[in-house]
Amino acid sequence: xxxxxxxxxxxxxxxxxxxxxxxxxxxxxxxxxxxxxxxxxxxxxxxxxxxxxxxxxxxxxxxxxxxxxxxxxxxxxxxxxxxxxxxxxxxxxxxxxxxxxxxxxxxxxxxxxxxxxxxxxxxxxxxxxxxxxxxxxxxxxxxxxxxxxx
Numbered sequence: 001x002x003x004x005x006x007x008x009x010x011x012x013x014x015x016x017x018x019x020x021x022x023x024x025x026x027x028x029x030x031x032x033x034x035x036x037x038x039x040x041x042x043x044x045x046x047x048x049x050x051x052x053x054x055x056x057x058x059x060x061x062x063x064x065x066x067x068x069x070x071x072x073x074x075x076x077x078x079x080x081x082x083x084x085x086x087x088x089x090x091x092x093x094x095x096x097x098x099x100x101x102x103x104x105x106x107x108x109x110x111x112x113x114x115x116x117x118x119x120x121x122x123x124x125x126x127x128x129x130x131x132x133x134x135x136x137x138x139x140x141x142x143x144x145x146x147x148x149x150x
Contacts, residue, residue, distance in 0.1 A: 022112045030105040036077075037109060039068060040094060040102045043078060049092045050083065061148045077101055 023034035032040075042057055043049045055065035069092060072078040077098030080090035094102065118126055140146050 018116055021116055022109060025108050025112045026105055029108050030101060032101065032105065035068065036072060037102070037105055039072060040077060040098055041106075043092045044094045044099065044102050048083075050089050051092065052089070054092065055148075059147055064148075072098070 019034055026032050026034055026037050030037075038058065039054060042054055046053070051066050051069055052062055054069070055062045058065070069078060069080075073080065076095055079093050079095050081093055083089045083091050121129065
């Protein structure tokens with residue numbers, strides 16, 4: 001197998017396992033999935049977040065994002081507020097319950113990343129990995145590659 005194919009295989013398999021182990025921990029300790037945590041984290045980290053912004057950030061369709069936000073809203077963790085700049089869209093905000101859940105779950109998320117991402121690497125190796133992955137992500141984003149088509 002060529003080096004590029006090996007890197008692809010390792011990267012995809014690692015990402016899947018990391019996502020699964022982080023998700024298992026969040027589910028066991030806080031009753032939410034990794035994707036729900038990510039959505040809460042993104043919404044909570046922005047002053048103005050629309051469904052389209054969230055979809056773009058995680059590179060999934062607006063329809064899938066809207067359905068996921070509907071579930072977060074039904075759980076009482078997210079609310080839609082009128083967008084003062086565009087009557088056709090709404091802004092997503094964390095509810096008080098959503099903020100409490102995000103605050104409570106963040107240490108478990110960070111601990112899992114410490115165990116499965118930072119722990120096996122030296123500080124320098126983690127910095128190099130972070131830099132390399134950022135370059136790869138930026139290249140794909142600049143080229144508008146890998147966006148959902150449906």
